[in-house]
Amino acid sequence: MLIGDYKATYAADEAIFRSWPVRYGFAAMVAGLVLLPFAANSFIVFLATQVAIYTVAITGLNILTGYTGLISLGHGALVGVGAYATAILANWLGVPFWVVIPMAVAVTAGVGLMFGLPSLRIRGLYLTIATLAASFIIVFVIEHWGSVTNGDSGITLAPASVFGIDLVSDPQKYALIVPIAVLAVLFAQNLFRTRIGRAFIAIRDSDYSAEIIGVGLTRYKLLAFGLGSAYAGLAGSLWAYNFLALLPTQFELQLSIIFLAALVVGGSARTLGPVFGAVFVILIPEMLKWVFGFLTPFNPTIVEYTAPANTIAYGLLIIVFMIFEPMGLAAIWTRIWRYINLWPFSP
Amino acid sequence: MKVDRRTVLKGTAAVAATSIMGMPAIVQAQSKKWVFAGSSPLTGPFAQAGTTALKDLLDWVEMTNDSGGIAGRPVELIHEDSGYVPTNSLANFKKAMSADEKPIFYSGDSTGFMKLVAPELNRTPVLCGGTSFASDLANPATNPFQYIAGPTYQAMFDILLKHVKDNGGSTVAFVYSDTEFGRDPIEHGRKAAAALGLKVVHEEITKAAGAEVQTHVAQLRRANPDFVIMHGYVTGVWPEIIGTARAFKMETKFLGTFWGMEKVIADAVTAKAGPILDGYAGVLPYRYFYEAKDSPSYSKFFAFKKQKYGDKFPGYVVTWSLQPMFSHELAKNAIEATVNADKEVNAKNLIAALGAIKNWDSGGYMGQPVTVVNHSVPQGRVYSYSAETKLFLPVSDWIVT
Known part of the structure; x- marks a missing residue:
């Protein structure tokens, strides 16, 4: 039973940071993010930037799948749309990143809406298959529309520039990408305190019931696809400015599956779920490499088992979470903070 | 002899200086x-x-x-x-x-x-x-x-097309995977073939793995080229294409590029499907390791x-x-x-x-x-597989493009 959740005002009920540990925890996290580039080497900063990009992408998937119940296997390809739209628009128009990023987001939202149209007629497994088809179609178009996307050869773009300074080093790119990611997560948190967010949740819980109580399914399902795709477009845009070179193969089905797995482990329908999911998929391989690297002096051939161990660890963790903590890492995190908040009266 | 701190430091410096001289x-x-x-x-x-x-x-x-x-x-x-x-x-x-x-x-x-x-x-x-x-x-x-x-893959195609020309071929077909790897040399190959007076009579694009081989070979059979150059595969597809072509009694000679030239794969295919790869040839930039007698580096290794x-x-x-x-x-x-x-x-x-x-x-x-040209080493030799000896043996001189 949930205890210690007493609210005396509507404002308290709607607050983003509902308790002091959450408030201070968020402040500590922001401080940590600010200090990280000064304390860590460029590889750690690179990984943190990747976590931020994945967080934005998975947040988009969370809106679509976690909150609205529309499972998508095309999310990785939509990130590709955002990335390619960024590179193409930047190369064609030569406009700065702060103009390109919203344009790429709009393009991706439009593409996402188009592929979301089947959701008006089908759902569940059939919709999943439709989004799977979208994934293949998008990657095929990127690969074969060579005159625009440069096809298999990939595409490059100039780095984002702020006051004439090109953002090429890892700390510079981190400084651009991480604040945008934090704002994107906060926007998502706010979204579910609004009419739109609650409509999404109503559709997920029962679309028939939602329609009966006045939620327009056409509008809100398409809106969910549009918003989820916009997040994918934003992630793609940040991806483009982080890597500065893109290949179609980066956005194949595997990326969508990674996003979905991250959402399951991180915790769907929770704001922090995508953050934990992104940390999980980016850091687990590195942690395993570190462990095996530590063991190498004792057994030089153990490095051969790093990769299988990686796959096994992914699989096992997903199974463990599905069985023991279907709400994901975010739920464990919430319980820890609740315990701290109620201490010394914690259950 | 008295050994104090100063002596040790001088000695260490002398050893260090000696070791780095030269x-x-x-x-x-x-x-x-x-x-x-x-x-x-x-x-x-x-x-x-x-x-x-x-x-x-x-x-x-x-x-x-x-x-x-x-x-x-x-x-x-x-x-x-x-x-x-x-x-x-x-x-x-x-x-x-x-x-x-x-x-x-x-x-x-x-x-x-x-x-x-x-x-x-x-x-x-x-x-x-x-x-x-x-x-x-x-x-x-x-x-x-x-x-x-x-x-480069383009240079490999140049070597293979020269081999086709030198061996009396007049028509050639390209079979390649629908990947960046597969498509890399194709446009260049068309031009190079035309420059040599060879006619590209057919192009067949396949999946990189799990291709509908019979359909592809049926198309090749209709085109009936003297030579087929396959590119964009590593372990799969190309052996199945050759096997199916042999089953269709095609006389066409099959050629491949570096990643389709591994003896271990050819041996495994031969053990499983019989001598279907006999006569299959392709370009390799390096000697095979069993040619160590011609290679001091290989002999040392x-x-x-x-x-x-x-x-x-x-x-x-x-x-x-x-x-x-x-x-x-x-x-x-x-x-x-x-x-x-x-x-x-x-x-x-x-x-x-x-x-x-x-x-x-x-x-x-x-x-x-x-000689490094444009950050690449454009040379290679055509080898042909013998199902009997289970070796790829040279069938051309070393060709520098």
Whole structure:
């Protein structure tokens, strides 16, 4: 039973940071993010930037799948749309990143809406298959529309520039990408305190019931696809400015599956779920490499088992979470903070 | 003799000074070992090739260090798995370049990585080789720090088309996978065929794996070319195409490029499906390892392996290993040339030294003296497989394009 959740005002009920540990925890996290580039080497900063990009992408998937119940296997390809739209628009128009990023987001939202149209007629497994088809179609178009996307050869773009300074080093790119990611997560948190967010949740819980109580399914399902795709477009845009070179193969089905797995482990329908999911998929391989690297002096051939161990660890963790903590890492995190908040009266 | 602190310090200084005498001054200021880093596909679709090649590469490093290292300094090899995912390789690269001891050479494991890393190399330059033969990379203007340890796929097509012409062929078909790898040399191949007076009568695009082979072969049968050049495959599709064509009684001769030329795969196909690959030919930039009598480098590696593994060493090193070994030989050559010129060992000087390699005796890896052109080594020889001897045997001279 949930205890210690007493609210005396509507404002308290709607607050983003509902308790002091959450408030201070968020402040500590922001401080940590600010200090990280000064304390860590460029590889750690690179990984943190990747976590931020994945967080934005998975947040988009969370809106679509976690909150609205529309499972998508095309999310990785939509990130590709955002990335390619960024590179193409930047190369064609030569406009700065702060103009390109919203344009790429709009393009991706439009593409996402188009592929979301089947959701008006089908759902569940059939919709999943439709989004799977979208994934293949998008990657095929990127690969074969060579005159625009440069096809298999990939595409490059100039780095984002702020006051004439090109953002090429890892700390510079981190400084651009991480604040945008934090704002994107906060926007998502706010979204579910609004009419739109609650409509999404109503559709997920029962679309028939939602329609009966006045939620327009056409509008809100398409809106969910549009918003989820916009997040994918934003992630793609940040991806483009982080890597500065893109290949179609980066956005194949595997990326969508990674996003979905991250959402399951991180915790769907929770704001922090995508953050934990992104940390999980980016850091687990590195942690395993570190462990095996530590063991190498004792057994030089153990490095051969790093990769299988990686796959096994992914699989096992997903199974463990599905069985023991279907709400994901975010739920464990919430319980820890609740315990701290109620201490010394914690259950 | 009284040994005090001052004596010890003087003695230590004298030993240090003596040990570094004879080394060019600029090198004395640099690291005491050469750090080589790289990514390998230890998992994923090319895990078999990646794990085998890494083991051989580690032996190559051990052998090199046993022989005194490079310019008197040992090599340390740092390798990580990429799963053949370019983004993973890029992360590995970032990790290597952010380490305290930065590598002076990085070995990539895919064309995708070589393209993704290009912008990074502008910021953190390092000599960069790899397993890719992608034609785009043989361009010092766009890829100033990258090189190819052999001919590009386009150069391989040139060699094969010359072979077709020399063997009386007049029509040719291209069969290639619907991938960047597969499409790389096709447009160039059309032009090269036309220049040689050969007619490209058909092109068949297939999946890289799990292709509908019978449908593709039916199309080839209708076109009935003298030769078919297959490209863009490693272990699959190409043997099935040849097997199906043989079942259809096609007389067409089949040719392949580097990744379709591994004896281990050809032997496995022969053991499973019979002598369908008999007469299959293709281009290889390096000698096969069983030609060690013509290669002092191979003989030395053979002796090293035999001493280390005894009877466990089967006496054969796969072509997948020869390629990265030759890539590292080129890097070694560039380091030695830079050190001997008393220049700082950095990416700019190393790639300049590598680009200046001319008429170098590679110790038998290649049949002709090695001259680097546009950061690639455009030479190769056509070998044909014999199902009876289970060997690829040369059917052409070494061809420099």
